[in-house]
Amino acid sequence: MSRRDQILDVALELLERDGVESLTMRSIAEAVGMRAPSLYKHVPDKRSLEAGLIARGLAAQAGVFERAARKRSPLAALAQAYRGWAREHPHLYRLMTDGPLPRDLLPPGVEAAAAAPLLAVTGNVGRARALWGLAHGLVSLELAGRFPPGADVDAAWRVGIAAFAATTTGSRSRSTS
Amino acid sequence: MSRRDQILDVALELLERDGVESLTMRSIAEAVGMRAPSLYKHVPDKRSLEAGLIARGLAAQAGVFERAARKRSPLAALAQAYRGWAREHPHLYRLMTDGPLPRDLLPPGVEAAAAAPLLAVTGNVGRARALWGLAHGLVSLELAGRFPPGADVDAAWRVGIAAFAATTTGSRSRSTS
DNA sequence: GTCTATAGTGGGATAGAC
DNA sequence: GTCTATCCCACTATAGAC
Known part of the structure; x- marks a missing residue:
C-alpha cells in the first residue's frame, strides 16, 4: 500500500x-x-487530497446504491440507502456535495458509477435529477440541523418518495438497460 | 437608522x-x-451579525413567498419563487441553510413567516417539508455547481413539481386558514 | 523521504488611550 | 464611539539541510 x-x-x-x-x-x-x-x-496539494477522498466516497456510494437498486421496491430502497449512507458519513457527504466536483482529479467513471443506479431506477435523467434533488435536499437539511427541533423527517421522506413513486409506475416493468 | x-x-x-x-x-x-x-x-460578535443577515433573508423570503402563494398555480409559483430568490441571493441563501438557524438570536416569528406560505399551499407539514426538501436540494446542487456541465436543471424542476402537484390536488379548493 | 525553519496570509477578538 | 496596538490563533505551501 x-x-x-x-x-x-x-x-x-x-x-x-x-x-x-x-x-x-x-x-x-x-x-x-x-x-x-x-x-x-x-x-501535490490539499485539493488533490480532497479529490482522493471524494473519489472514495463516490465509489462507496456506487456499491451501496447498486445493491439497493436490486431490491423489491428499488426507488424506496434507493432513497433509504442514500439517506443512510449520508448519515453514516455526514462530513464526507458534505465534502462531496458542497461544491463542484474536482472532475479533473477524479478517476474516470466514478461519478457515473455512483449515479447509474439512480438513473436505472428512475428510467430517465430528468426524473433521476429530480429524485436526487429531493434526496439531497432532505439529507442536507437534516445534516445541517436546519429542520426545527422535533421535526418528523421520516414523514417528509415518506411523502416525497410516495410522490415520486406515483409518477414512476412505468419503470417497474422496464429492464435496466 | x-x-x-x-x-x-x-x-x-x-x-x-x-x-x-x-x-x-x-x-x-x-x-x-x-x-x-x-x-x-x-x-457583540460575528455570530450575531450573521444572525441579523439571516433574519433579513427570512423576512425577504416571507414577502416573496406570500405573493407567489396567491397566484393561480400556487405550488408551481412558489417553487419558481423559491428558486428565483435563491439564485438572486446565492451567498445569503447558503448562509441561511448551511447550518442550524441561530434561533436564539432571531426575531421571534421570522422563521415561521418564511415557512407559512409553503405550509398553506401544501396543506400539511409533511408535504411542506418534502417539497422544501425537493426545492432546497435542486437549488443547492445548482448553486454548488454540482450538476454535470450542461445538465437540464429546468427539466428536473418540472418533473419534481409535477410529482408533487399530482399528490396535492386536494389543497386547491381549500382556504389558507 | 523526512526534517526545521519560515514565508505569507488570514482570522476573531480584547485592552486601553482618547 | 473611535482609534492603535496587540494577542493568539490558524492555515497552505516552499526552501533547503540531512
Whole structure:
C-alpha cells in the first residue's frame, strides 16, 4: 500500500470524525506521524487530497446504491440507502456535495458509477435529477440541523418518495438497460 | 437608522457580492469606514451579525413567498419563487441553510413567516417539508455547481413539481386558514 | 523521504488611550 | 464611539539541510 493511500486512509478517518474544518494538512500529518511539509512529497496539494477522498466516497456510494437498486421496491430502497449512507458519513457527504466536483482529479467513471443506479431506477435523467434533488435536499437539511427541533423527517421522506413513486409506475416493468 | 443597521446593510452587500468566506470583521469595517475593533461597539460578535443577515433573508423570503402563494398555480409559483430568490441571493441563501438557524438570536416569528406560505399551499407539514426538501436540494446542487456541465436543471424542476402537484390536488379548493 | 525553519496570509477578538 | 496596538490563533505551501 502506497504512502499516499495511507495518508488518504488517515485523512478519511480524521474527516469523518472531526469534519471538514478540522481537516488540515497539519492535523493529517500529525495523525500520520509526520510533519505537515512532508505530506507534500506524497500529495501535490490539499485539493488533490480532497479529490482522493471524494473519489472514495463516490465509489462507496456506487456499491451501496447498486445493491439497493436490486431490491423489491428499488426507488424506496434507493432513497433509504442514500439517506443512510449520508448519515453514516455526514462530513464526507458534505465534502462531496458542497461544491463542484474536482472532475479533473477524479478517476474516470466514478461519478457515473455512483449515479447509474439512480438513473436505472428512475428510467430517465430528468426524473433521476429530480429524485436526487429531493434526496439531497432532505439529507442536507437534516445534516445541517436546519429542520426545527422535533421535526418528523421520516414523514417528509415518506411523502416525497410516495410522490415520486406515483409518477414512476412505468419503470417497474422496464429492464435496466 | 441605527449604526447597527448601517453595518448590517454594508455586511449584506459585501456578502452578496463576495460570499461568506470574504465576510470578515475586517472587510466589513473597511466597507463601513471604520476599524474592525470598533464594530464590537455595535455588535457583540460575528455570530450575531450573521444572525441579523439571516433574519433579513427570512423576512425577504416571507414577502416573496406570500405573493407567489396567491397566484393561480400556487405550488408551481412558489417553487419558481423559491428558486428565483435563491439564485438572486446565492451567498445569503447558503448562509441561511448551511447550518442550524441561530434561533436564539432571531426575531421571534421570522422563521415561521418564511415557512407559512409553503405550509398553506401544501396543506400539511409533511408535504411542506418534502417539497422544501425537493426545492432546497435542486437549488443547492445548482448553486454548488454540482450538476454535470450542461445538465437540464429546468427539466428536473418540472418533473419534481409535477410529482408533487399530482399528490396535492386536494389543497386547491381549500382556504389558507 | 523526512526534517526545521519560515514565508505569507488570514482570522476573531480584547485592552486601553482618547 | 473611535482609534492603535496587540494577542493568539490558524492555515497552505516552499526552501533547503540531512
